[in-house]
Amino acid sequence: MALKVLVVDDSGFFRRRVTDIINADPRLEVIGVAENGLQAIELNDKLKPDVITMDYEMPVMDGITAVRKIMASTPVPVLMFSSLTFEGARVTLDALDAGAVDFLPKNFDAIARNAASIRKLLAEKIIGVARGQLKGTAQVSTSPSQPSQKKTPTAAGANEPVPRHLELVVIGTSTGGPAALQNIFKSLPAGFNKPIIIVQHMPASFTAAFAERLNNLSALSVKEAEEGDVLKPGHVYVAPGGKQLIVDKRHGGSIHILESDERVSYRPSVDVALASAAKHYGSKALGIVLTGMGADGREGARLLKQSGGHLWAQDEQSCVIYGMPMAVINAGLADRVLPLNDVSKFMSQL
Structure with a gap:
């Protein structure tokens, strides 16, 4: 029908x-x-x-x-x-x-x-x-909340302790991402001391407005990423729409913004950002894949895991669209599967 x-x-x-x-x-x-x-x-x-x-x-x-x-x-x-x-x-x-x-x-x-x-x-x-x-509509709150007490399904081996000594966090998301990210960044404390990259599927004209919105509600400093930005602790960089963002650990850690190859479906792409994190940060990088349509992030997560990095994924029940996290989980790449309301709690423990 x-x-x-x-x-x-x-x-x-x-x-x-x-x-x-x-x-x-x-x-x-x-x-x-x-x-x-x-x-x-x-x-x-x-x-x-x-x-x-x-x-x-x-x-x-x-x-x-x-x-x-x-x-x-x-x-x-x-x-x-x-x-x-x-x-x-x-x-x-x-x-x-x-x-x-x-x-x-x-x-x-x-x-x-x-x-x-x-x-x-x-x-x-x-x-x-x-x-x-509307799976996420009733459950996804954009205000701070208590950690969920409900058990969530986990991928094979998804009981890794919260990783220590990280130098970079990369968050990738698509459909349902704006509300999910607001939920997370309202709850992260001002003392959070890792640089964070956000890759949200959005047109070029949207990412600056979204970065502004996150900056207004977060205790952290949020901006749309620009070529040559230096990765600073407690700062958040939103990948600009229509282009690709990669990170480079040389010279203290920086961001490069590239024109996108038309063969890459998503601009910005979670796969591209995670692949660069895998290359330059390896075991000191954490990828987090949130709600979204499709499978962007799976191949980048594979490279991150191969380089010793860490990967978390949002659980099905709290996703608006379960596509992106499901692709990562079904590939056996998730170290931890979390309800949305627990993501900021575990990030705070890094």
């Missing part, structure tokens, strides 16, 4: 375009369209869609308000559409805080090479969001 989709946008042209793209995939079916957030709430109650695609700037009721009301009454996975601007990034991050599962830039042509890739990208996003089934 096809997944039922409700399309919400005040632009008649965009509603038609999205509807045509979705209905071209036999796995998906548009069952209704709405011109504003108020109509979206009404049609959600009436039609019971599996997924809603939502614009954020609309008359009568904006998308963020609509998402909040939907999550409070009849929760449904929401895929937000956003503009590729700094302000659009801020609004999209607000929508993710409100409960949206994922986002997609509204300018399809800027992120996809042709009509076929646009259809594939949108369909994969909708199907991925639907499979998430």
